[in-house]
Amino acid sequence: MAVDIRNKDQFARLWNANTATDLMAEIFDCHKSRIYHYAKKHDLRPRDPKGKVIEIPKAEFQKLWTSDLSLAEIAEQMRCAVHTVDRLSEYFGLGARPDRKQVVVDQGKIPNISGASFWTPERDRRVRAAAGRYQAVAELAAELGVATTKVLARWHRLRVAA
Incomplete structure (x- = not known):
């Protein structure tokens, strides 16, 4: 048993x-x-x-x-x-992690990378400003009317090109 x-x-x-x-x-x-x-x-x-x-x-x-x-x-x-x-x-019982240092994003020259005409330099600046943080990416995606994954993919392309 x-x-x-x-x-x-x-x-x-x-x-x-x-x-x-x-x-x-x-x-x-x-x-x-x-x-x-x-x-x-x-x-x-x-x-x-x-x-x-x-x-x-x-x-x-x-x-x-x-x-x-x-x-x-x-x-x-x-x-x-x-x-x-x-x-x-x-x-x-430590709860959520405290905010860690945020990555400082260089907002200088945004690299010109290929992609749909939807991605203007202004939109690319806003994607870079989101810095890959999920909340900011989700809000930007909702505002632009596109899927969060598209904004996140664009952020990665911009990050790599920088």
Whole structure:
């Protein structure tokens, strides 16, 4: 008979002992994806790709979280996946990341790149001013009456040409 997975103490003991998820799934008679679900539900520390519980102090993680590093750079430094970094922020109750330094966009000469006649130099300036930030790109796309993906694609072309 399977052990009740709602037994947080036994589940936490196995999780914190770095027991393989396959073995835990066998013990609790469930699929291994449910093991990750219950680890999150019981608010247990995330694990790295090798299945080891990440033992990072809150202060050290908070310093990384508030730094100018991207989530991918934090994950690389901690040797874990990006979604694990997000889970750690939830675990420590850090909330959303503070605004990081914005990339200063050179509004000087806009390069002349090929494309539809729709993209005038003025529209290209506005695309560059959005700086690839999703909110700004979405607002500009709505204002111009085009898909967000088209504005984002144009921004990438302008960024590469600069």
